[in-house]
Amino acid sequence: MTSEEKKMSLTVQIMIGMGAGALFGILLNVFADVPGVDEFLISGLLHAVGAMFIASLQMMVVPLVFVSLVVGVTSMGNIASLGRMSIKALLLYLFTTAVAVSIALTLAVAASPGEGVQVSKEVAQIEIKEAPPATQLLIDMVPTNPVKAMAQGNMLQIIVFAMLFGVAVALAGDKGQHVVNLFDDLNEAIMHMVDIIMRLAPYGVFALIGKAFATQGLDLIVPLIAYFLTFTVAILLHGLGTYPLLVRVLAGLNPITFLRKMRDPATFAFSTASSAATIPITMRTLETKMGVKNSVASFTVPLGATINMDGTAIMQGVATVFIANVYGVDLAITDYLMVVLIATLASMGTAAVPGVGLVMLTMVLTQVGLPAEGVALIIGVDRLLDMMRTALNVTGDSAVAVIIARGEEALDEKAFNDRGAGSVVQATAGLGEIVRPSEEQA
Numbered sequence: 001m002t003s004e005e006k007k008m009s010l011t012v013q014i015m016i017g018m019g020a021g022a023l024f025g026i027l028l029n030v031f032a033d034v035p036g037v038d039e040f041l042i043s044g045l046l047h048a049v050g051a052m053f054i055a056s057l058q059m060m061v062v063p064l065v066f067v068s069l070v071v072g073v074t075s076m077g078n079i080a081s082l083g084r085m086s087i088k089a090l091l092l093y094l095f096t097t098a099v100a101v102s103i104a105l106t107l108a109v110a111a112s113p114g115e116g117v118q119v120s121k122e123v124a125q126i127e128i129k130e131a132p133p134a135t136q137l138l139i140d141m142v143p144t145n146p147v148k149a150m151a152q153g154n155m156l157q158i159i160v161f162a163m164l165f166g167v168a169v170a171l172a173g174d175k176g177q178h179v180v181n182l183f184d185d186l187n188e189a190i191m192h193m194v195d196i197i198m199r200l201a202p203y204g205v206f207a208l209i210g211k212a213f214a215t216q217g218l219d220l221i222v223p224l225i226a227y228f229l230t231f232t233v234a235i236l237l238h239g240l241g242t243y244p245l246l247v248r249v250l251a252g253l254n255p256i257t258f259l260r261k262m263r264d265p266a267t268f269a270f271s272t273a274s275s276a277a278t279i280p281i282t283m284r285t286l287e288t289k290m291g292v293k294n295s296v297a298s299f300t301v302p303l304g305a306t307i308n309m310d311g312t313a314i315m316q317g318v319a320t321v322f323i324a325n326v327y328g329v330d331l332a333i334t335d336y337l338m339v340v341l342i343a344t345l346a347s348m349g350t351a352a353v354p355g356v357g358l359v360m361l362t363m364v365l366t367q368v369g370l371p372a373e374g375v376a377l378i379i380g381v382d383r384l385l386d387m388m389r390t391a392l393n394v395t396g397d398s399a400v401a402v403i404i405a406r407g408e409e410a411l412d413e414k415a416f417n418d419r420g421a422g423s424v425v426q427a428t429a430g431l432g433e434i435v436r437p438s439e440e441q442a
Helices: 003-030 037-075 080-111 134-140 146-152 155-171 174-199 201-216 222-251 255-261 263-272 279-289 294-307 310-326 333-349 356-367 372-377 379-407 413-417 431-435
Strands: none
Touching (some): 003 037, 003 201, 003 263, 037 174, 037 201, 037 279, 037 294, 080 222, 080 294, 146 155, 155 294, 174 201, 174 279, 222 255, 222 379, 255 263, 255 413, 263 279, 263 379, 279 294, 279 379, 310 333, 310 372, 310 379, 333 356, 356 372
16 A cells, blocks of 8 residues: 555545544433443543543643744744734735625525524623723733743743744854754654644544533534524635635635645644644644745744634524524614624634633624624534634645745645645554564564
């Protein structure tokens, strides 16, 4: 079997894990009342395996982001390019978010989800955390204690510290080169750890999807089918339309190749529902499969996982129209424009707030005169939608990284077009020699 076939077999295994997990989860949901099913299978085995898999991914996030970003900054040569990349990334993230919420509103107005839905207006009271002011967000970007920031996984603070540290190392000249060599070696070791975790992916994905369907089932989707389908169509249009179009127009690259190589990160993101936990897989895919240099990937991916929330912006648009229809409130064109503006800016400004999607949607509803309690109407299906939102966000992060890399001449086009580039088998060719003895030794 060739390396390409083996690489494809891992992707197939992940997809099989997703499908099998969904079917197994639906089956468990039907027999959830049977003694032992919930205790030993749903809350026991599936929960444990899924939690361990997510923990293994999260374990890699902080060291990978810090080490890769330091390596990326020191390898730039021209520090000015860092500022240029920052501006490009922010503008692209803002643009794609505005497009995302515009698509969502257009579809939602056309489909009118929520009309005729009989839902009690006596919804549950939800404790809403207020978003901090913009000045506090800027202040919080600078860590008072870098170690504490890493322990808490505060991505913006880690990015700021890593960038400053990388710049300092680059300015240290010959003495800083020893640090550069150390971080290069650390980065190589961390990437091999990511490869090891990827080989366990089919089992982790099976457990995560299985538990999601076992606890959610399909009953919650039926009353909200119009909302669910409208959201799904908006996600597909943005993910399969906007991003590939930008990759083609702004980077001049084949969008089909880009989407094909996004299968692994998108699958991981869907199963984990966490952009941060998917950072190791996203960076590995960009660097080894798409030919994006570490100096670009190490900056754009963590930044995107922190502030790029196109999937959440789509939820704002569809959910606002849905809740307005349920409550019988007619929204004017100015209200829709307000939704576009607030959802776009809020996606950048409240990224570090726990429960960011809830905070953002509450802000939007309040601004257009809808009751904030309407959030409770969509919470039942939000877990499944969150999985799709995360897959879209990761795709957007990667598209921006590819576009910026092409503009900065930091993209290996030959690797991007090579279908076999970045094979897990290629990357872990020597792994078997480490973990098991050769036939001669045996």
